[in-house]
Amino acid sequence: MSSNFLFATWSGGGAVPPTLSVARALRERGHGVRVLADRSLHDEVAATGAEPVAWTTAPQGDTTDPVKDILKDFEARTPMGAFARLRDRLVCGPAADFARDTLAELHARSADVLVTDFSLLGTVTAGEAAGIPVAGLxxxxxxxxxxGAPPFGPGLKPATGALGRVRDRVLTTLTTKPWAKGLPALNAARVANGLAPLDSVMDAFGRVDRFLVLSPRALDYPSRRFPSYVRHVGPRLDDPAWVGELELPEGDAPLALASLSSTFMDQRALLQRIAEALGTLPVRGLLTTGPAVDPATVPAPGNVLVTAAAPHSAALSHAAVTVTHAGHGTVVKSLAAGVPLVCMPLGRDQGEVARxxxxxxxxxxxxxGASPRTIARAVEKVLHDPSYRREARRLADEIAAETATDRAVAELEALAERAGRGDSVISKG
Known part of the structure; x- marks a missing residue:
């Protein structure tokens, strides 16, 4: 029996392709799928077969254009400054606007399940107010x-012993405290929609029936224990609709795929240094700049092909190493192909993924900030030490097992079925 799903997402760069991959899979199984999204994403949404719906009062952005980027976190001088932009410009500050738009769409056309980017707490609020199941992605x-894990953000190694556990408790308090400044705006949105205020923003992230982690469980800490509503459903390995056809550099030397963020992170200079590094090695370099950087602004040596985009899944079947900012999408696609990595985190979650x-x-x-010489040495090390490829292939086997069935679709269909029967799922909060 088909169900109706309302998705909610934003122009969040690497978060978009996996979200739309789930939407596409549901659509292909005959379900009705609508996607509340920035207008800059509507062509990508339509390519999945889902129906795009525009935000009307919530922020509109385009992360491929630095002028139109909602967060502009590349302007922040410190990690705390970047975090404040996320909190105030997306997660908490416009919560009332996201809630208003989501509820308007739900009132116009009902849905069995709301599927939302977990960071859009305004849409989570709307789903709770509407009384329908909510799945956070x-x-x-x-x-x-x-x-069983250090606090997220600093990229720390897991704690050992009593001092390590003290470290984690202290740092968890320090890293969650800045969320308090977002609580008034979030609670205002909740109260305006007939919901009780919360004691913390952290509580709001748990007001979902399911939190679906689109990441390999094998990539996280084995000792880590998760809340009961969290499900690891495996990564989405689809390429974005805009990547085009694969063109490989000439020759038969080992292929090094180099790719930084699909959003603007002031990365042109680093792309240049990576190109220079690959130019000193006996490799073929395929460097994709993404839509935020013009490939013509990245001069490259003769063994490096610079292009705006390429289908990474296809390129990785030829690759011996990936050089990346450690964006989650590029990392999991590389690991799924058994390709080891040189990681150069630029910010956001990338330090954690690299760790x-x-x-x-x-x-x-x-x-x-590494020099071309340092980058080249890192690439050589990964290419010449077989242990890196061996461990990448081990993870590839685990990812293949995780993705053999579409667990995300199964979880969402189960939510819709239970909602149709009137069954409760779990108690939020």
Missing amino acids: GTTLYPFATP RVDLAGAGITVGK
């Missing part, structure tokens, strides 16, 4: 504090 590693790659033995991390 996490398109990277689970980002909240849990037993997991390091600990898995599937790659190494160098600083974003």
Whole structure:
């Protein structure tokens, strides 16, 4: 029996393709799917077969254009400044606007399940107010504090011993405290929609019936314990609709795929240094700049092909190494193909993703300010030490097992079925 799903997302770069992959899969199974999204995403939404619906009062953005980016976190001088932009411009500040638009769409046309980017707490509020099941989508590693893992953000190694546990408790308090400034705006949205205020923003992230983690469980800490409503459903490995056809550099030398963020993170200079590094090695370099950087602004040596985009899933079947900012999408696609990595985190969740790659033995991390010579040495190390490829292939086997069935679709269909029967799912909060 078909159901109706309302998705809610925003122009969040790497978070968009996995979200729309789930929407596409539901549509292909005959369900009705609408997607509340920024107008800049409507062509991508339509390509999945889902119906795009525009936000009307919530913020509109385009992360491929720095002028239109909602967050502009590339302007922040510190990680705390970048976090404040996320809190105030997306998660909490416009919560009332996101709630208003979501409820308007639900009142106009009902849905059996609301599926939302977990960071849009305004849409979570709307789903709770409407009394329908809400599934939050996490398109990277689970980002909240849990037993068995260090606090998310600093990219720390897991704690050992009593001092390590004290470290985690202290840092968890310090990393969650800044959310308090977003609580008044969030609670105003809740009260305006007939809901009780919450004691913390952290509580709001748990007001979902399911939190679906679109990330390999094998990439996270084995000792980590998660809330009962969290489900690891495996990564989405689809390429975005805009990537085009694959063109490979000429020759038969090992292929190094280099790719940084699909959004603007002031990365042109780093792309240039990566191109220079690959130019000193006996490799073929395929460097994709993404839609935020003009490939013509990145001069490259003769063994490096610079292009705006390429289907990474196809390119990775030829690749021997990936050089990346450690965006979750690029990392999991590389690991799914058994390709080891050189990670150069630029910000956001990338330090955490790089840390997991390091600990898995599937790659190494160098600083974003590294010289071409340092980058080249890191690439050589990964290419010449077989342990990195061996561990990447181990993770590829685990990812293949996780993605053999579409667990995300199964979880969402189960929510819709229970809602149709009038069954409760879990108690929120």
